[in-house]
Amino acid sequence: MVKHRCFVKTVIFFLLLTPLLWSQHVTLTASKTQFSQNEEIRLTFTFENIKNAPRNINFDLHDDLQIVGGPYSSSNYSWVNGKMNSSSSLSYEVLAKRTGRIRIPGYEFDIKGEIFRTEPFTLQVGKSGISETSDSATALPSSFIKLQLPKDSMYQGETFTLSYYLYTSERVVNYTSAPLQSMEGFIVDRFKMHDLPASSKQILGGKEYIIAEIASLTLTATQTGEFIIPAKAFRISLKRQERFKSIFDDPFFGSSTNDVNLYSAPDTITVFPLPGGAGPHFTGAIGDFAMHISLDSSLIRENQASTLRIDLIGHGNMPHFTFPEQAFPANIEVFEPRVKNSYQLQDQDYRGQRTWEYVLIPSRAGHYRPEDVRFTYFSLRNKEYRTISMPVKEIRVLAHNELEGDYNSALTPEEVRLLAKDIRFIQMDEERCVSLSYNPVRDPRNRIPYVFVLIFLLAFVLMEHMFSLRERNMQRIRKKNALKNAMQHFRKVTVESRADLLLYGIEQGILNYMNDKQLSQNAHPGIADVMKTIETYKYAPGLLSRNQLEVLKDKVIAIIEEMEGV
Amino acid sequence: MIKRILIIALLPLLILAKSDNPGRDPLFKQAVSAYAAEDYQSALAQFRDLAESGTVSWELYYNIGNSYYRLGETGPAIQYWEKAALLAPAHPDIRYNLNIVREQLIDKVVLPEMFPLFRWYGEMQKRLPLDRMIRLIAYLLAILVMVPALYRLKRHLRGHANRKPVMAIVIALSLMILLLTIVTADVLLERRNAKHAVILAESADIFSEPDRNATLLFTLHEGSKVRIGKEIEDKWAKISYFDDKIGWISTKYLGKIEE
Numbered sequence: 001m002v003k004h005r006c007f008v009k010t011v012i013f014f015l016l017l018t019p020l021l022w023s024q025h026v027t028l029t030a031s032k033t034q035f036s037q038n039e040e041i042r043l044t045f046t047f048e049n050i051k052n053a054p055r056n057i058n059f060d061l062h063d064d065l066q067i068v069g070g071p072y073s074s075s076n077y078s079w080v081n082g083k084m085n086s087s088s089s090l091s092y093e094v095l096a097k098r099t100g101r102i103r104i105p106g107y108e109f110d111i112k113g114e115i116f117r118t119e120p121f122t123l124q125v126g127k128s129g130i131s132e133t134s135d136s137a138t139a140l141p142s143s144f145i146k147l148q149l150p151k152d153s154m155y156q157g158e159t160f161t162l163s164y165y166l167y168t169s170e171r172v173v174n175y176t177s178a179p180l181q182s183m184e185g186f187i188v189d190r191f192k193m194h195d196l197p198a199s200s201k202q203i204l205g206g207k208e209y210i211i212a213e214i215a216s217l218t219l220t221a222t223q224t225g226e227f228i229i230p231a232k233a234f235r236i237s238l239k240r241q242e243r244f245k246s247i248f249d250d251p252f253f254g255s256s257t258n259d260v261n262l263y264s265a266p267d268t269i270t271v272f273p274l275p276g277g278a279g280p281h282f283t284g285a286i287g288d289f290a291m292h293i294s295l296d297s298s299l300i301r302e303n304q305a306s307t308l309r310i311d312l313i314g315h316g317n318m319p320h321f322t323f324p325e326q327a328f329p330a331n332i333e334v335f336e337p338r339v340k341n342s343y344q345l346q347d348q349d350y351r352g353q354r355t356w357e358y359v360l361i362p363s364r365a366g367h368y369r370p371e372d373v374r375f376t377y378f379s380l381r382n383k384e385y386r387t388i389s390m391p392v393k394e395i396r397v398l399a400h401n402e403l404e405g406d407y408n409s410a411l412t413p414e415e416v417r418l419l420a421k422d423i424r425f426i427q428m429d430e431e432r433c434v435s436l437s438y439n440p441v442r443d444p445r446n447r448i449p450y451v452f453v454l455i456f457l458l459a460f461v462l463m464e465h466m467f468s469l470r471e472r473n474m475q476r477i478r479k480k481n482a483l484k485n486a487m488q489h490f491r492k493v494t495v496e497s498r499a500d501l502l503l504y505g506i507e508q509g510i511l512n513y514m515n516d517k518q519l520s521q522n523a524h525p526g527i528a529d530v531m532k533t534i535e536t537y538k539y540a541p542g543l544l545s546r547n548q549l550e551v552l553k554d555k556v557i558a559i560i561e562e563m564e565g566v
Numbered sequence: 567m568i569k570r571i572l573i574i575a576l577l578p579l580l581i582l583a584k585s586d587n588p589g590r591d592p593l594f595k596q597a598v599s600a601y602a603a604e605d606y607q608s609a610l611a612q613f614r615d616l617a618e619s620g621t622v623s624w625e626l627y628y629n630i631g632n633s634y635y636r637l638g639e640t641g642p643a644i645q646y647w648e649k650a651a652l653l654a655p656a657h658p659d660i661r662y663n664l665n666i667v668r669e670q671l672i673d674k675v676v677l678p679e680m681f682p683l684f685r686w687y688g689e690m691q692k693r694l695p696l697d698r699m700i701r702l703i704a705y706l707l708a709i710l711v712m713v714p715a716l717y718r719l720k721r722h723l724r725g726h727a728n729r730k731p732v733m734a735i736v737i738a739l740s741l742m743i744l745l746l747t748i749v750t751a752d753v754l755l756e757r758r759n760a761k762h763a764v765i766l767a768e769s770a771d772i773f774s775e776p777d778r779n780a781t782l783l784f785t786l787h788e789g790s791k792v793r794i795g796k797e798i799e800d801k802w803a804k805i806s807y808f809d810d811k812i813g814w815i816s817t818k819y820l821g822k823i824e825e
Binding site: 423425430449450 | 594598601620621622623625626628629632633635653659662663666667696697700701704705707708711712714715718719722754825
């Protein structure tokens with residue numbers, strides 16, 4: 001029974017405890033409550049068993065703290081007695097802007113109509129070294145960031161660039177920093193990390209430091225007063241050599257990379273208002289500028305366009321001003337100027353060119369002289385306002401039915417003579433005279449060459465014909481002279497010759513004759529017989545005696561004579 | 567043998583190449599003397615008498631143009647220089663004087679930059695001496711006939727001849743002749759069909775119709791060269807000024823360039 005009661009009590013206790021375990025609440029904790037001014041701490045909001053917890057919190061830090069990182073979120077789930085327990089957290093990395101006690105108030109959250117509140121607590125901020133990695137309290141740290149201002153005071157509207165220098169005596173392998181989007185009292189023109197900065201060496205406190213400009217921040221002052229340039233966090237990766245702890249440590253790869261957060265110290269800058277007396281042509285340009293103007297056409301027709309181009313070349317706050325309004329004569333319609341920008345951030349401010357193109361369309365004929373183009377800027381070099389004034393050429397507008405003659409500039413013959421431009425002297429002789437109705441095609445002089453061409457052509461045709469005739473007659477002549485030629489040939493073929501030469505001579509004689517006569521071997525029954533004998537003894541002419549060869553020769557001559565009917 | 571044939575064949579061409587000059591009556595010399603003595607009025611009268619005889623030369627037209635210019639009449643001066651340019655288009659003196667006087671004209675048109683090939687062709691059209699072109703084509707044709715003839719002759723006489731260089735020459739010559747013929751024909755047609763005139767009056771109104779009461783389109787000034795289209799009873803002429811401006815003008819203001 002007692003055992004039974006004890007069990008019931010335990011169950012009741014757990015049942016009472018369960019709501020506590022699953023209770024919904026929000027807490028705010030700090031990673032450190034005592035820390036130095038340049039030390040980064042983490043503030044974490046934890047939402048226990050709250051669904052739809054906020055992903056970002058806009059909490060008021062009363063100008064005491066500065067957020068340098070975050071929000072970083074994380075979630076946790078666990079099962080207790082078959083029921084899920086969840087918690088989510090949002091963390092922010094913050095820096096203290098001042099020393100002393102900073103009270104973190106309680107923050108209220110309204111989640112689905114339910115109010116949750118965090119408990120207030122106090123942070124104790126003390127003065128300390130610049131770096132987390134300081135070797136000792138008195139000596140300079142091995143790495144630190146230094147902010148360098150170009151000057152302590154600026155003018156409102158002025159563009160300038162701050163530099164962040166890394167001083168280190170260690171081996172830096174990488175560095176990063178969160179981009180900077182806005183800053184109170186300034187337009188952030190650009191925050192740039194320098195990937196491959198030039199470095200120099202300096203001895204500080206007996207230690208050699210490598211100094212490199214790792215980042216620059218270009219700002220344009222928009223308000224006057226005293227402003228704090230806040231601390232900027234940089235994450236620096238340092239490579240450090242590790243000591244051997246055991247024989248199992250790798251002797252070759254005994255180094256590791258440590259990431260440290262370094263912060264530049266906040267600095268103060270004063271922005272003064274520009275002096276008075278700027279004049280009507282000042283539109284906020286600060287720097288040093290030169291102006292060039294051009295008109296593409298000073299002689300146009302009614303309703304035709306001419307373009308006035310104004311080029312402003314120099315350096316200063318190029319993107320942060322407009323060109324002063326220009327006055328143009330009545331009867332000239334002027335469109336909004338087309339602006340072309342060709343500048344870039346260099347060193348301290350913007351350098352390059354800005355161009356304004358005004359399209360002018362006069363509606364009536366006449367002479368128009370637009371007012372001089374004036375532009376006022378505040379010269380940083382001379383600390384005074386300067387106005388550039390340039391005249392615009394007169395525009396002459398012609399009526400639509402008037403041609404583009406320039407009456408004023410047309411020269412008289414006398415003026416031309418004065419300009420050493422006179423006509424050339426007359427011709428003293430006539431080389432060739434023609435009739436009034438001269439036509440070069442009908443001129444016999446031009447036709448004669450074609451007659452010669454025809455003659456050449458005829459001569460060519462004639463020559464070809466002559467050679468062709470000769471070619472044809474050649475056959476007839478050979479036919480006619482066949483017997484004569486054959487006899488002449490056989491006269492040369494004598495028995496004194498070698499047997500093979502004699503046989504070859506007989507063969508050639510009969511073949512030449514047949515060729516000249518255009519005959520085949522069937523023309524005479526004896527020819528085939530002779531040719532067969534020659535073919536037989538061609539490769540063994542020695543088998544035939546001189547007499548046999550002589551007989552063969554006579555036989556051939558007899559065949560030829562028979563064919564000729566001699 | 568071949569050299570002899572060549573010399574005999576080319577002899578007439580060499581004779582033709584040297585232009586003859588029949589000379590001119592003493593009136594021309596007198597007019598030149600009058601001009602040299604700055605008596606431009608009588609020089610002009612004598613030059614004009616020569617022109618009205620029915621036989622002309624570019625030198626005569628040129629001298630008339632000079633005489634008018636010295637007398638301060640820009641329009642007729644341009645008219646006669648343009649006439650001279652028709653007979654001797656490439657002569658530098660004519661071009662020079664025309665360029666000088668064009669600087670004094672009131673009407674000026676700045677034309678857009680043309681594609682270089684078209685610009686070159688346009689200039690060539692203006693300056694091409696047609697006489698020489700026609701003769702040049704004939705000479706090239708003669709060579710075109712002679713080259714294969716010599717080849718055939720050599721082949722007949724020697725039994726062999728290299729054919730490849732002959733073919734190359736024939737093809738090159740044929741292409742050259744074809745191109746020159748097209749260009750010459752184009753220029754010939756343009757000069758035959760186109761009629762131009764120069765505005766002689768100090769200013770002349772151009773109307774939308776051949777009627778003084780019609781809409782006044784624009785005004786041209788002395789020395790401007792126009793292209794003439796239709797003509798109505800020798801009183802009105804349809805003109806175009808740089809192609810885009812077309813209208814009607816009284817012919818009394820015009821000095822025609824082509825006869």
